[in-house]
Amino acid sequence: MPLLTTQSAKGFGWGKFAESAITSDYESIQTITVGSGGLRTASFTSIPATFKHLEIRLWGYSNRTDNIIDDYNIRINGDTGYNYSYHFIIGEGGGTTPSFGNGVSVSTINSSPCIGTVRSGGISNGGAIIQIPDYANTNKLKTLKLIGGCDLNGATSPAPGRAGIVSGVWQGSNNAISQIDLFASQTYNWGQYTNIALYGIKG
Amino acid sequence: MAAGPTYVPINNTTLSSSTNVVTFSSIPATYTDLVLVCRMAATSPAANAFKLDFNSGAAGSVHSQTNLRSDGSTTGSSREQNEANARFLTSVNPGPSGTEYIHILNYSNTNTYKNIVSLGGDVGYGVEINNNSWRSYSAISSISIFFSSPTGNAMLSGSQFTLYGIKAA
Numbered sequence: 001m002p003l004l005t006t007q008s009a010k011g012f013g014w015g016k017f018a019e020s021a022i023t024s025d026y027e028s029i030q031t032i033t034v035g036s037g038g039l040r041t042a043s044f045t046s047i048p049a050t051f052k053h054l055e056i057r058l059w060g061y062s063n064r065t066d067n068i069i070d071d072y073n074i075r076i077n078g079d080t081g082y083n084y085s086y087h088f089i090i091g092e093g094g095g096t097t098p099s100f101g102n103g104v105s106v107s108t109i110n111s112s113p114c115i116g117t118v119r120s121g122g123i124s125n126g127g128a129i130i131q132i133p134d135y136a137n138t139n140k141l142k143t144l145k146l147i148g149g150c151d152l153n154g155a156t157s158p159a160p161g162r163a164g165i166v167s168g169v170w171q172g173s174n175n176a177i178s179q180i181d182l183f184a185s186q187t188y189n190w191g192q193y194t195n196i197a198l199y200g201i202k203g
Numbered sequence: 204m205a206a207g208p209t210y211v212p213i214n215n216t217t218l219s220s221s222t223n224v225v226t227f228s229s230i231p232a233t234y235t236d237l238v239l240v241c242r243m244a245a246t247s248p249a250a251n252a253f254k255l256d257f258n259s260g261a262a263g264s265v266h267s268q269t270n271l272r273s274d275g276s277t278t279g280s281s282r283e284q285n286e287a288n289a290r291f292l293t294s295v296n297p298g299p300s301g302t303e304y305i306h307i308l309n310y311s312n313t314n315t316y317k318n319i320v321s322l323g324g325d326v327g328y329g330v331e332i333n334n335n336s337w338r339s340y341s342a343i344s345s346i347s348i349f350f351s352s353p354t355g356n357a358m359l360s361g362s363q364f365t366l367y368g369i370k371a372a
Contacts, residue, residue, distance in 0.1 A: 026210035028372035031235075057236055057369065059308040059318050091271030091284025091332070098271050104324035113334070125336060127308040148320050149334025151267045153284075161269030161282055163334040193315045195308075197235060197371035199209070 024202075027051070031197040038063045038189030042182045044198045047134045049136035049176045052203025056130040058148070060161030060194035061123060062184045069162065070115050070188060073108035075181040078140065080107055083172035088112040090149075098164075109168035110185060113148040115136055122168040123191075126150030127139070136176040143169045209372075213237075221246050221357040223324035227343040227366050230249035232311040234368030239307065239346065241323075243362040249327065253292040257317075258342060260287060272332060274329035288351070289319055289335040295350065296327030297359065310343040317343065323330035360370035 001181060027053075032042045049053070064068040076084075080104045089100040090112050103110055116124025128148030135142055149163035169176075190196075206208045208267035211234070214227055218316070243253070266286040272279055273294060283290060295301040303323035309315050337343075348364060 026369075028209045028370065033214065057306070057308065057371075059312075091269060093269045093280050096280055097279050098278050122315050125316055125318045127306070127320045127334065128245025129306055129320055142341045147322055147332055149269060149318075149332070151269065151318070151334060151336035153267060153316075153336060153338055160284065161267060161334060161336070163269045163271045163280070165271075165332060167217075180233065193233070193309075193312065195312070195371070199326040199369075 020031070024041070027106050027200050029198045029200050031195065033090065034190045034192055039194070040183060040189050040190060042190055042196045044180045047180065049198030051136065053178070053201040054132040054135045055199045055201060056180070056196060058128040058196045059125060060195065061191045062126045062188040063185070063191035064117045064186070064188045066117065066168060068117055069150060070117055070184050070186055071107060072111045072182055074111060074168070074183045075108050076172065076177055077175060077179050078181070079170065079172040081172060082107050084109045084170055086110060086166055086168030088164055088166040088193040090162050091170065092162050093160060099177055109166070110142065111146055111148065111157045111166055113146065113164035113166065114150045114162050116150040116152055117144070124150065124152045132177065138174050138176055139171055140174060141171055142177055143167070211324040211368045213359040213366045213368050217363045218358060218360050219320070220360050223253065223348045223357045225346050225358065225364055226370035230344050230346065231368070232252040232342045232344070235301040235309070236345050236369040237307040237310045237343070238367040238369060240365045240367070241303040241305065241348070243295060244295050245295045246357045246359050247297045247351060248356070249294055249296040250352070251294060251371055252287040252290055252303070252351035253295050254290050254351050255289050255322055255346055257337055257343045258341060259345060262337070264340060266335060268335045270331050270333045272329060272331035272346065280325060282305040289337060291321050291333050292323045292325055292331055295325050295326040295346060299326045301325035307343065313342055314341040315340065
């Protein structure tokens with residue numbers, strides 16, 4: 001079975017399968033997969049300081065039963081103080097002007113691109129890629145970048161979908177990041193099958 | 204505890220001639236996410252909408268997409284529902300011209316719909332973030348890459364596409 005084909009006006013051509021090459025510079029650290037009971041807070045703990053950067057890859061939704069877009073919060077090293085700031089810009093479709101905003105000296109970094117919520121007949125969902133450079137460097141504050149969005153699959157409140165980007169900083173200390181918590185901004189749980197994976201990137 | 208290497212190239216191609224459709228097939232279901240890295244340009248005239256088709260369209264018109272974009276002078280956001288394909292950059296031009304990083308999350312999980320996060324840009328158009336949802340529980344086993352219009356508009360020779368698999372511990 002060919003793994004790659006190209007089709008053009010000149011006809012078909014068969015590509016060559018590239019043998020997989022394993023690299024050790026991008027490693028899976030921990031994955032949280034939510035069970036049927038849901039999960040209030042997804043926590044990565046005891047994160048080793050042996051990598052250069054961190055990346056979180058998230059597929060998820062909150063388990064409320066109405067069709068509302070939830071966003072979620074990111075907290076570092078269990079710091080509940082007002083030590084976070086962030087900016088965001090999001091689009092919600094329909095030709096609308098993108099929305100933007102920020103939080104200054106707040107208690108979490110908010111992921112305004114959101115997550116979806118349960119909807120009858122299907123599962124709304126959100127996705128995000130969160131990158132945290134130089135997370136183990138004890139000489140500087142830690143910043144992160146998030147791109148992501150969600151889709152309610154036809155529901156319209158407050159919008160049927162979002163796409164956006166967030167930039168944030170944790171100003172609590174210069175400590176290496178050893179714990180990351182992610183939880184919905186409302187009181188809802190992460191829904192079943194939510195999958196949040198933490199990776200380390202060597203430098 | 205680190206579980207080992209996990210970011211693996213599955214396949215790649217650099218087009219030797221202008222091509223309408225590139226298809227990665229027989230994608231193994233052994234990873235958690237896919238990443239498709241695209242470096243493409245269009246034959247003249249500029250193409251509308253860079254798109255992906257999953258599993259030869261077997262699931263039907265079950266794609267939704269929301270974007271956030273700017274062409275340098277204006278910003279905007281648009282959306283499509285119940286489409287036959289996943290949609291990314293609104294326009295790709297002839298010339299240098301476009302890049303797109305497409306993250307296909309949970310692509311092999313048969314308990315969930317799929318969410319696709321992407322960030323792209325085109326020298327002649329602008330920048331764009333897209334969030335796509337594919338309302339199918341099937342694992343994604345093939346991906347076809349193409350421009351939606353004008354009819355017959357092709358990807359220029361030299362365009363390059365690389366597919367990676369990422370496996371969570």
